[in-house]
Amino acid sequence: MTDNLQLNAEGKLKHFLTIEGLSKSLLTEILDTAESFAGMSEHQVKKVPLLRGKTIVNLFFENSTRTRTTFELAATRLSADVINMNIATSATSKGESLLDTIRNLEAMFVDMFVVRHALSGAAHFIAQQTAPHISVINAGDGQHAHPTQAMLDMFTIRQLKPDFSSLRVAIIGDILHSRVARSEIHALNTLGAAEVRVIAPKTLLPAHVESLGVTVSHNLTEGLKDIDVVMMLRLQKERMSSALLPSESEYFKCFGLTEEKLKIAKPDAIVMHPGPINRGVEIDSKVADGPQSVILKQVSNGVAVRMAVMAMAMQKHGAMQ
Amino acid sequence: MSRIRIDHGRVIDPANNIDRVGPVYIEGGKIVSVIDELPGFKPDTVINAENQVVCPGFIDLSTRLRDMGHSRKATFKSEVIAAAAAGITTLCLQPDTAPVIDTPAVAELIKDLAEKADYPQIYAVGALTQKLEGMELSSMLSLKQAGCIAVGNANQPVKNLLILRRAMEYAASHDLLMMFRPNDFWLSNNGCAHEGVVATRYGLPSTPEAAETIALAQCLELAELTGCRVHFGQLSCKRSVIKIHQAKKYGLKVSADVAIHQLHLTEDDMTPFDSAYHVMPPLRTEADKQYLRKGLSASTLNSICSDHQPHDLDAKLGAFPETEPGMSSMETLLPLMLKLVKEDVITLEQGIACLSANPARVLRLKSGALTPGFSADVCIFDPELDWQVNSENWKSQGINTPFWGQTLKGRVTHTLQAGKIIHRL
Numbered sequence: 001m002t003d004n005l006q007l008n009a010e011g012k013l014k015h016f017l018t019i020e021g022l023s024k025s026l027l028t029e030i031l032d033t034a035e036s037f038a039g040m041s042e043h044q045v046k047k048v049p050l051l052r053g054k055t056i057v058n059l060f061f062e063n064s065t066r067t068r069t070t071f072e073l074a075a076t077r078l079s080a081d082v083i084n085m086n087i088a089t090s091a092t093s094k095g096e097s098l099l100d101t102i103r104n105l106e107a108m109f110v111d112m113f114v115v116r117h118a119l120s121g122a123a124h125f126i127a128q129q130t131a132p133h134i135s136v137i138n139a140g141d142g143q144h145a146h147p148t149q150a151m152l153d154m155f156t157i158r159q160l161k162p163d164f165s166s167l168r169v170a171i172i173g174d175i176l177h178s179r180v181a182r183s184e185i186h187a188l189n190t191l192g193a194a195e196v197r198v199i200a201p202k203t204l205l206p207a208h209v210e211s212l213g214v215t216v217s218h219n220l221t222e223g224l225k226d227i228d229v230v231m232m233l234r235l236q237k238e239r240m241s242s243a244l245l246p247s248e249s250e251y252f253k254c255f256g257l258t259e260e261k262l263k264i265a266k267p268d269a270i271v272m273h274p275g276p277i278n279r280g281v282e283i284d285s286k287v288a289d290g291p292q293s294v295i296l297k298q299v300s301n302g303v304a305v306r307m308a309v310m311a312m313a314m315q316k317h318g319a320m321q
Numbered sequence: 322m323s324r325i326r327i328d329h330g331r332v333i334d335p336a337n338n339i340d341r342v343g344p345v346y347i348e349g350g351k352i353v354s355v356i357d358e359l360p361g362f363k364p365d366t367v368i369n370a371e372n373q374v375v376c377p378g379f380i381d382l383s384t385r386l387r388d389m390g391h392s393r394k395a396t397f398k399s400e401v402i403a404a405a406a407a408g409i410t411t412l413c414l415q416p417d418t419a420p421v422i423d424t425p426a427v428a429e430l431i432k433d434l435a436e437k438a439d440y441p442q443i444y445a446v447g448a449l450t451q452k453l454e455g456m457e458l459s460s461m462l463s464l465k466q467a468g469c470i471a472v473g474n475a476n477q478p479v480k481n482l483l484i485l486r487r488a489m490e491y492a493a494s495h496d497l498l499m500m501f502r503p504n505d506f507w508l509s510n511n512g513c514a515h516e517g518v519v520a521t522r523y524g525l526p527s528t529p530e531a532a533e534t535i536a537l538a539q540c541l542e543l544a545e546l547t548g549c550r551v552h553f554g555q556l557s558c559k560r561s562v563i564k565i566h567q568a569k570k571y572g573l574k575v576s577a578d579v580a581i582h583q584l585h586l587t588e589d590d591m592t593p594f595d596s597a598y599h600v601m602p603p604l605r606t607e608a609d610k611q612y613l614r615k616g617l618s619a620s621t622l623n624s625i626c627s628d629h630q631p632h633d634l635d636a637k638l639g640a641f642p643e644t645e646p647g648m649s650s651m652e653t654l655l656p657l658m659l660k661l662v663k664e665d666v667i668t669l670e671q672g673i674a675c676l677s678a679n680p681a682r683v684l685r686l687k688s689g690a691l692t693p694g695f696s697a698d699v700c701i702f703d704p705e706l707d708w709q710v711n712s713e714n715w716k717s718q719g720i721n722t723p724f725w726g727q728t729l730k731g732r733v734t735h736t737l738q739a740g741k742i743i744h745r746l
Contacts, residue, residue: 020522117640129638143524208518
């Protein structure tokens with residue numbers, strides 16, 4: 001199903017809600033634009049005036065330090081004014097509805113919402129309801145999508161392994177609850193990866209997961225064969241209390257990435273993780289900090305990719321001329 | 322009392338095996354004669370039903386009219402007008418009102434509201450357990466005496482099978498029908514969509530068919546053990562139809578209905594995160610839809626209900642999982658039934674039976690037929706009339722329908738209850 005909501009009449013990005021339905025050329029354009037921003041961090045003056053005079057609201061209904069910080073940094077480097085709203089501890093806890101929060105902020109003439117919310121579809125809802133001049137960037141909605149995370153991961157992969165068509169990628173862990181996994185799968189398939197493989201016990205896989213365009217394995221040692229990119233997912237502690245897993249130690253035994261298991265993948269395989277890491281649960285410290293790990297590279301790339309997405313979404317206002 | 326003659330209509334009365342053009346005579350609120358001419362009859366009102374179908378008024382086994390604590394969503398006053406416009410002359414009200422229908426006092430209050438609303442006939446389904454909490458039995462006999470036509474626990478779980486067994490035994494002792502929407506609370510896991518391809522793609526909390534079929538299988542076992550009459554409501558999947566078929570073949574006295582939208586919509590129809598499609602049980606797969614249709618045509622499912630659930634706008638404004646489930650669906654009942662006829666799923670006679678004679682049998686009501694002596698509950702509709710679902714034509718206070726803006730075929734032109742014209746287009 002295509003999602004025209006995020007494109008304007010000329011097919012340009014208006015909102016960035018999900019990777020699903022976006023074309024390969026548009027994803028490539030995001031990566032190329034990010035490329036042009038990537039060098040900037042090393043400059044003395046880390047700012048461009050692209051979004052000067054624009055107001056961006058970071059609307060976080062769910063706590064997140066890292067994602068919010070990179071969005072804030074990205075907006076600042078584009079010279080936008082940024083307001084951070086931590087709604088998790090303010091308005092909605094007073095019983096204000098999502099819609100009222102949006103309406104109130106709209107009335108303050110903002111130009112963009114960066115939204116994180118615990119429920120799937122929240123970013124879509126806001127994009128549908130908000131005034132037409134406002135762009136919405138999804139910074140993670142429930143278990144649905146986290147498109148900027150996926151794009152920064154694609155950016156990181158492309159830096160190291162530019163030919164997607166030859167890549168076999170394994171995504172390991174809690175696919176069921178992961179918005180990151182869904183967005184990675186769509187991005188990799190759109191960019192033409194040779195194979196996307198998910199590796200997890202059945203309790204952490206959604207029904208008919210293969211319909212997303214992946215192959216499935218329940219065994220890490222078998223699943224890592226021929227893999228070029230290993231993407232680990234964070235395991236939430238509450239999965240144990242909801243009877244999806246017996247214990248962290250058993251999970252680590254079966255699905256934790258160790259140096260030894262990593263040897264099964266291709267020798268030049270890279271290891272990724274969207275963070276924050278649970279050391280000793282899904283990944284061994286030696287791997288997380290080891291030579292094949294690109295986890296910190298992902299973090300640095302986060303700013304450039306988010307700058308690209310924000311700049312492109314604001315393009316409709318002539319900001320990029 | 323007025324004397325009415327309905328002329329030139331195609332009279333379809335499945336209970337009496339009638340399908341031919343002819344007059345219907347009504348006097349003193351009762352059917353006097355059907356097809357057979359009464360030469361001396363002097364009507365004060367003549368309804369010309371040429372090119373229209375004249376059939377028994379519809380009986381809807383599952384509705385919510387809100388009101389009382391939920392009057393921001395709808396009121397009896399608003400919804401009875403919608404019901405009359407939909408050709409519905411009798412409807413069952415699920416017990417999850419606010420307050421819950423678990424005491425004779427609330428049942429009386431409902432009766433009072435129903436009488437004030439005047440029409441159609443509203444029957445309350447009493448709560449099976451106190452406050453619908455699934456822990457302690459309600460005073461079912463008192464509820465029956467206060468007018469409740471059946472008992473049920475709406476969408477709320479019964480705590481365990483022992484309590485369900487006791488409740489069914491007690492209901493059976495008082496010859497009460499239990500209306501049961503099978504759903505295992507734990508397996509359904511707070512899902513808001515069918516556990517399938519679409520929920521996986523959108524990352525929506527989902528509920529598997531097994532949540533329905535396991536609860537259904539358990540209840541079928543208890544129906545045999547307790548001898549309780551059970552009507553299963555709003556079945557949504559293939560394996561439920563198979564289970565009902567097997568149970569009937571085995572000789573259990575059970576019946577089942579399907580909500581009209583389940584016969585037309587699937588998970589694939591959900592535009593991304595459109596809360597108009599948020600219903601419980603959720604829209605399932607094409608295969609499920611096809612099998613529900615098959616179950617209807619083979620009479621495994623003998624009734625179609627609207628499962629009418631009007632909402633205020635706010636209930637549907639939000640991220641999909643936090644919106645409230647349910648559609649406003651009485652007024653689309655007839656056109657969607659006619660669509661099944663057009664698509665050769667059922668005959669017109671079967672469709673009308675599913676909306677009248679069959680639910681009347683489930684409720685053991687002396688209605689749902691144009692039998693002389695019966696209350697003159699009549700629906701007259703034009704099967705070819707196109708109309709648009711829009712604010713001009715819509716009567717329900719809830720506009721939460723995914724069919725909004727669409728043009729549907731088939732519209733009720735007159736509804737009569739007890740010989741009184743309660744709707745005229």
